[in-house]
Amino acid sequence: MTTAALxxxxxxxxxxxxxxxxxxxxxxxxxxxxxxxAAADRAAAREAAQHHLDLELLIRLAENLxxxxxxxxxEPQRMGAEARAxxxxxxxxxxxxxxxxxxxxxxxxxxALIDDAxxxxxxxxxxxxxxxxxxxxxxxxxxxx
Numbered sequence: 001m002t003t004a005a006l007x008x009x010x011x012x013x014x015x016x017x018x019x020x021x022x023x024x025x026x027x028x029x030x031x032x033x034x035x036x037x038a039a040a041d042r043a044a045a046r047e048a049a050q051h052h053l054d055l056e057l058l059i060r061l062a063e064n065l066x067x068x069x070x071x072x073x074x075e076p077q078r079m080g081a082e083a084r085a086x087x088x089x090x091x092x093x094x095x096x097x098x099x100x101x102x103x104x105x106x107x108x109x110x111x112a113l114i115d116d117a118x119x120x121x122x123x124x125x126x127x128x129x130x131x132x133x134x135x136x137x138x139x140x141x142x143x144x145x
Contacts, residue, residue, distance in 0.1 A: 050140060054090065061086040065098070081126075088130040089137045103130070110134075 064083050070076065083102045092099040110131045114124050 002063070057086050057089050061095075061098075084130060085133065088133045089135060091137055091141075107134075 017046070035137040047103045061083060064079055064086065067079060080102065083098075087095060087099050090099075110127055113119060114131060116124070119127075
């Protein structure tokens with residue numbers, strides 16, 4: 001084999017190697033861009049789902065609070081419990097007046113009611129559920145209560 005043929009082969013191998021490196025680099029950049037787009041899509045989907053849930057909760061709360069009276073004396077209690085649960089999911093920062101009127105407590109105040117052994121167990125359990133509902137809803141909103 002002549003020196004010229006050897007040089008041509010070396011050049012060919014070098015070009016092929018550089019082509020493979022370039023292709024891998026481009027593929028890696030493309031994958032990173034796709035990952036960024038997918039992350040942005042997931043964030044937008046989470047935000048849209050949270051918005052949809054918030055609207056659903058607000059609609060249910062509006063219907064609950066605008067219902068008239070009832071001849072069933074237990075119905076106001078059921079409506080109040082539902083309103084408190086919906087307000088707990090929405091949080092005190094979203095509807096402060098309604099929250100103060102119907103739900104009343106959050107955070108440490110609610111935790112103190114849960115820990116109060118003098119209160120009936122069913123009420124302590126109900127308060128604990130509202131407390132966790134508030135924490136979960138705030139976490140789903142990215143820390144916004």
